[in-house]
Amino acid sequence: MKHPHDNIRVGTITFVYSVTKRGWVFPGLSVIRNPLKAQRLAEEINNKRGAVCTKHLLLN
Template sequence: MQHPHDHIVVGFVTLPYSIILGGWVMPDGSIISNPLAAQKEAERLNNANRTIH
């Protein structure tokens, strides 16, 4: 992240930032407004993708 409202990219996972909703959009449609929590969830999703393949 270069700016506070950049998309969070971890491996194959990208969590886009929504200015309207004020947070990062999870694949299930939920919103995370804390950047550290969003980063942690992106890492968790990326690791989960590795175990599936």
């Protein structure tokens, strides 16, 4: 993130900044206005997604 209104991208997760809602759009169409919270949430989702993929690969 180089500018305050850039999209937040962590791994394959991207939160798009909405100018009209003045925040990052979270899956489920809720809006997060705090950039630190949005970044942390994107990291959590990315980590959970990685854990599920790893578990799936180990089971096969």
